[in-house]
Amino acid sequence: MTSNPIDWHQQARARFSGILEAPLLEDLFIHGHHMRVPEGTMLMDVGQHMDAVPLLLEGAIKIMRLDPEGDEILLYFLESGDSCALSMGTYMGSTKSSIRAVTERDTTLVMVPAAVGQTWMRTFPSWSAFVMESYQSRLEEMLTAIDALAFMDLPTRLKRYLSDKVKIQGDTKLHTTHQDIANDLHTSRVVISRLLKSLEREGILSLHRNAVHMHEF
DNA sequence: TCATTAACACGGG
C-alpha cells in the first residue's frame, strides 16, 4: 500500500501538517525512514540503545515496564499521531530505553535519527513544541497508569483494559487469551478467568476460545 | 477477604 515514498509522504502530511511546519516536513521526507512493522514485533527493549525517534502513522504500540523478575506490566498504548516521549530522552543525553515497546497491531511509522531530531530542536520551533506536547501527554498517561495500579481494584482495571483494547484494535471482537490479559495486568490467569466469567454472566461480554467479544464497553 | 499456586478435567483443533 505505502510501498512508494509518495504514499507515506501524503500519509505523514495528513497526520502532521497541522502540527509540524512545511519545511520541517520536507526535511522529514529526506531524513526519515519509513517502516511497516507487523503485529507483535518488539521495537525497543529495556536497556537497549535508542538511536532514533518513532513517529506513528498507523497502528498501535504497547508500552510496558518490567518487574524485577522480568515480567511485563502494561503502561499505555501509543496511537496514530503519537510519538514515544521516552525515546525523546535522546535529546537530553540518555540513550538507554527504560521501557519495552511491542506493536499491538500492524503498524507504519517513520524513524527519525536522533542526531537529526536534535538539530530540529534548534532549527524548527514546531518540532520542539511537538516534543514538549508529546512529553506532556505521555506524562498524563503515565499518571493515569499509576492511578490505575495504586487505586483501582482488579475488576475495574480489567474493564478499562478491555475498553482500551476495543478502542486500539477498532474491533469489539478481541483476539486474546486469558493468559495474555493476565500478563498485561500483571496477575494470574485464574483471577482473569474468574472475573471474565462474572462479566459474561452480567452480559457485558461473551467468552470464546482465543477471543473475547465485547457487548458493552 | 482476596490473590496466587498447583492441580485437575474438559473439549476443540
Next chain:
DNA sequence: CCCGTGTTAATGA
C-alpha cells in the same frame, strides 16, 4: 495430543 479454559483446594498476605 496440545493448549486454552473453567474450577477447586491449599496457602499466604
